[in-house]
């Protein structure tokens with residue numbers, strides 16, 4: 001154990017002994033002197049890495065000390081950003097994640113890598129005693145997710161998933177309404193996700209096979225996935241639309257809206273028993289972007305609750321909608337709404353879907369009504385740092401992330417194999433379907449190996 005973590009442990013034990021709250025305020029750590037800060041290394045400087053890193057650098061008790069990327073241009077941008085923030089030249093660049101993970105003076109890591117890399121890098125972090133802020137979805141396959149869960153448990157690490165919606169008031173409030181039975185008995189849940197593909201990198205037309213640019217280690221970028229020609233349109237940011245690396249819109253968003261759906265359903269540690277394919281449009285597998293452009297599947301949970309997982313449109317609104325015997329509650333990034341006047345949010349007559357939303361009073365319900373209180377986080381990144389100190393679970397621990405993504409993985413398998421999947425959520429296994437079971441994991445390209 002390095003000195004810093006030893007110090008953190010002592011501070012927490014001392015605080016707990018006096019019966020103070022388990023979340024230790026940063027003032028306990030003195031003046032947040034650099035030697036007392038939680039050290040962090042950041043991995044992946046693409047779409048998500050910079051935002052996460054800035055959030056951590058804005059916390060006075062966290063110090064980013066190293067960055068890793070296999071694209072030299074991205075790595076340089078990462079190091080420059082961190083050094084500019086601190087006004088020094090202390091941030092060290094790394095190409096190989098294993099070298100950086102081996103550094104003993106680093107407490108925590110922030111992982112914002114393409115999905116093909118989630119498992120190997122997270123497991124390496126856990127083995128090296130780092131606490132982990134890891135992006136959603138937990139991994140590219142269910143088997144990889146299970147391996148991450150096992151490693152985090154085995155090495156007793158704190159894990160926060162990038163499912164940040166849980167750390168915002170609207171999502172918590174909406175889920176609390178459902179958990180307190182305010183829409184009666186739950187019957188149906190809609191998880192409305194985007195369809196199509198988004199050209200995040202502006203590379204849609206760069207579909208020619210070319211040599212990879214000199215600044216990118218393409219061999220490493222492909223990592224454990226299958227080797228394929230370099231085509232710019234399917235590398236940075238747009239890898240999501242290629243099943244070799246990502247899982248399309250369904251898996252890109254499952255860790256957000258299904259995560260919230262499960263929170264309201266009280267399913268953070270469970271899952272469906274059956275997933276049925278309804279419809280999907282898959283481009284030919286040989287297309288540069290080959291992930292489903294529209295999709296719909298239905299999952300059944302204990303007690304017969306049905307979940308529709310689909311691209312938004314028609315009867316499916318974007319976000320999460322819970323429908324009960326007494327009404328519905330819906331939530332998305334713009335706010336929440338309900339069929340019940342007392343659960344409506346004050347929208348200030350904002351326009352939504354072309355309609356002026358009725359100005360209704362903010363939901364102010366007493367503790368006698370909202371008896372079940374959900375985990376309230378002070379902010380997603382802050383919550384991670386607090387939990388690193390307190391050694392208490394974060395708002396989205398690894399098991400939650402695993403269960404939140406499973407319905408998406410199963411829906412994709414059901415749609416790809418056009419078969420109804422029977423799932424045992426306790427054993428975490430597909431029952432009586434050898435063809436579908438093949439999709440639970442995938443072959444790793446040598447020399448990479450997944451340790452279960």
Ligand SMILES: NC(=O)c1ccc[n+]([C@@H]2O[C@H](COP(=O)([O-])OP(=O)(O)OC[C@H]3O[C@@H](n4cnc5c(N)ncnc54)[C@H](O)[C@@H]3O)[C@@H](O)[C@H]2O)c1
Nearest residue numbers: 044045046047048069070071074112113135136162236237
């Ligand atoms: N929580 C959210 O709201 C949110 C939003 C966007 C993306 N994400 C997630 O963040 C993750 C990253 O997505 P992105 O859009 O930022 O991807 P990106 O392609 O923009 O960036 C990934 C970066 O990782 C680097 N990289 C790839 N393999 C590496 C390796 N082995 N070692 C070091 N660096 C490596 C790439 O060079 C690139 O700079 C994904 O899991 C995605 O789902 C989350």
